[in-house]
Amino acid sequence: MLAATRPTGWDFPLFLHVLGAMVLVGGLTVAVAFQLLAWRKRDPADVAAFTRAGFRALLAVALPGLIVMRIGAQWVYSKEGWSGDNDPAWLGIGYLTADLGGILLLITIILAGLGARRLRRSGGSKSVLTRIAMPLATLLLIAYVIAVWAMTTKPN
Amino acid sequence: MPVALTLHDWLLFLHVLSAFALVSAEVLFTFLLVTLWKTDVPADIARVSGTAFLGNILVGVGSVGVLIFGILLAFEADSYAIWDGWIIAAIVLWLVFAEVGRRAGKAYDAAGARARALVAEGRNEPNPELGVMFRSPTALWLHVSSMAVVVLLLLDMIFKPGA
Numbered sequence: 569m570l571a572a573t574r575p576t577g578w579d580f581p582l583f584l585h586v587l588g589a590m591v592l593v594g595g596l597t598v599a600v601a602f603q604l605l606a607w608r609k610r611d612p613a614d615v616a617a618f619t620r621a622g623f624r625a626l627l628a629v630a631l632p633g634l635i636v637m638r639i640g641a642q643w644v645y646s647k648e649g650w651s652g653d654n655d656p657a658w659l660g661i662g663y664l665t666a667d668l669g670g671i672l673l674l675i676t677i678i679l680a681g682l683g684a685r686r687l688r689r690s691g692g693s694k695s696v697l698t699r700i701a702m703p704l705a706t707l708l709l710i711a712y713v714i715a716v717w718a719m720t721t722k723p724n
Numbered sequence: 725m726p727v728a729l730t731l732h733d734w735l736l737f738l739h740v741l742s743a744f745a746l747v748s749a750e751v752l753f754t755f756l757l758v759t760l761w762k763t764d765v766p767a768d769i770a771r772v773s774g775t776a777f778l779g780n781i782l783v784g785v786g787s788v789g790v791l792i793f794g795i796l797l798a799f800e801a802d803s804y805a806i807w808d809g810w811i812i813a814a815i816v817l818w819l820v821f822a823e824v825g826r827r828a829g830k831a832y833d834a835a836g837a838r839a840r841a842l843v844a845e846g847r848n849e850p851n852p853e854l855g856v857m858f859r860s861p862t863a864l865w866l867h868v869s870s871m872a873v874v875v876l877l878l879l880d881m882i883f884k885p886g887a
Contacts, residue, residue, distance in 0.1 A: 576883075579882050583879060583882045583883070586878065586882065587875075589744075590744055590747035590748075590751075591747070591751060593744050593748055594747050594748040594750070594751025595751060597748040597751070597778075597782070598751055598755050601752070601775055601778050602775070605775065614771060617768075617771055617772070618771075618772075621755075621759060621772065624755075624759070629751060713741070713744075716737070716740060716741060717737050720736050720737045720740045721729050721733040721736065721737050723728075723729060
């Protein structure tokens with residue numbers, strides 16, 4: 569039960585925004601789960617498979633989700649007629665997590681991809697790059713849950 | 725900046741957060757399906773099928789949370805009532821999702837369990853039976869249907885037909 573009253577012209581952009589955000593959070597959840605498994609495993613075949621799966625979840629699920637979410641957000645923003653002056657705080661939280669989070673997501677994807685490639689080539693079971701990518705992806709997941717809180721409760 | 729949240733705010737947040745958990749589970753199941761689609765090797769399937777456990781937790785918590793917090797919201801909010809058409813439609817869609825998702829999960833859990841049994845027996849050669857179980861058109865149809873119902877639920881929540 570999202571916003572109770574709003575012009576019906578906002579419905580489709582809002583649908584895109586929420587669907588994109590859900591896919592983004594889903595992709596991050598999958599990526600963090602696989603990265604955590606990769607971290608805990610010792611067998612190089614397991615580590616390589618889980619690391620690759622984590623990277624693919626970020627690239628093929630979370631990134632498209634972020635793009636759709638961001639397009640939907642801008643569309644709703646333009647329809648609501650905000651100008652950037654005196655925008656509410658919850659909107660600022662949304663922009664911060666979408667844009668800074670987007671940059672952080674790209675960095676995480678690059679680190680996870682390079683780490684997965686190095687593991688495949690070396691046949692090893694540890695990669696510093698993937699071990700940096702995992703906390704970054706977790707941080708992003710937490711940030712987006714906070715954004716969901718800000719978007720739904722709209723504090724002040 | 726003081727933050728004064730009402731009961732309605734918290735119910736809405738928990739309702740939406742539950743929906744995110746539900747969709748995360750659907751994303752996880754779809755990701756596993758795509759990742760394993762072309763393999764008949766038991767170890768490959770057994771290795772990642774264990775992560776479906778996380779999906780089962782997410783889908784359980786998410787689906788129950790969406791329903792409970794949604795019903796509480798309907799009673800708490802003045803602007804809508806439990807007998808509104810779009811809320812009844814959502815409850816019907818939730819019931820459809822629960823049954824379709826249960827059937828899809830049963831089919832894929834059986835494939836994962838078979839893969840783990842084969843690995844435990846030391847049989848890791850490609851297994852056509854496993855491929856047939858995993859690529860079952862019925863199971864795929866059930867999974868796609870569950871995703872479609874989730875999208876319909878989201879459309880219903882946002883467009884609120886009849887409200």
